[in-house]
Amino acid sequence: MPQTVMTRLISSEGLEARSKDLIDPEFTARRPDWIGGNISDYDVSFLSGLVSFARPKTSVEIGVASGWSSAVLLHALTKTLGKDGFNLHAIDLFEDFYLKPEYKTGQAVTEAVPQYLPNYKLHTGKIALEAMKDVGRVEFAFIDAHHYHPWAALDFLAVLPFMEKGRWVAFHDINLCTFERHKHTNRGPFYMFHMWQDTKLQSTQNPSMIGAVMLERQPQQYLRDLLEILHTPWELSLSPEDIESVVSFVGEHFGDAWKAKFADLCEKRNNDIHLAKAS
Ligand SMILES: C[S@@+](CC[C@H](N)C(=O)[O-])C[C@H]1O[C@@H](n2cnc3c(N)ncnc32)[C@H](O)[C@@H]1O
Structure with a gap:
């Protein structure tokens, strides 16, 4: 059994136990057979238990793929909060x-749980730093998009100004980089979860693939931590457009001093990748 970080609020075992009342065999049987790259049944227990505990009225998921994790969230939220x-x-x-x-x-949402479509708004074609202006304030976020560092941290940055103290952000694939076959790549969610300084929970699976962190401070107080995480070497470079999104997002939401720090970050870490490629 891996070490499960206990919070004074709830344990991971407690969260996973809640899922028994949420994820019924009839729902699971509706999973389309063409899906892939989706969260496992272990992760389903943790994620559904977490939203039933947190009771968010508005949530955002970043990284949809087939839509199976969306279907899980929709089902658990409907059972918890009503349609x-x-x-x-x-x-x-x-x-x-x-x-x-x-x-x-x-598409898995449309096929498996079309009754939940009125509660579901899909935003495709944009990174989260651009899409969040159409989403607005949220009470819960689930991040499961690009796993190469710095994307999980940038997706977290994208939700930060739209959240409040006391809310939870879940990350998928928090230990993916430790698997032999990944050769220490896909480090983004690993950094976000393991470098988190405040309350966090991970599933009881060994190793855990899903975890969640709680905002115990005001959102802007996480910028310093986030900048440290983002200064660890990047696994891929960002396009000039993506860098512009990062820098202007930080300026708009957190002011010019932070904007300058994030601009410096992007220049330094992007240059490292270009220099490594050139050598
Ligand atoms: C691992 S899959 C998500 C799986 C899904 N959460 C599930 O469990 O069914 C990752 C998704 O992230 C999307 N993606 C990749 N890079 C992204 C980015 N920078 N911003 C938003 N989405 C991204 C991919 O298109 C892909 O659909």
């Missing part, structure tokens, strides 16, 4: 399911 009690926004860069482009991003 008129919540909204789920879902952001993905691509219109089509990245593993099988013959299916649309989010």
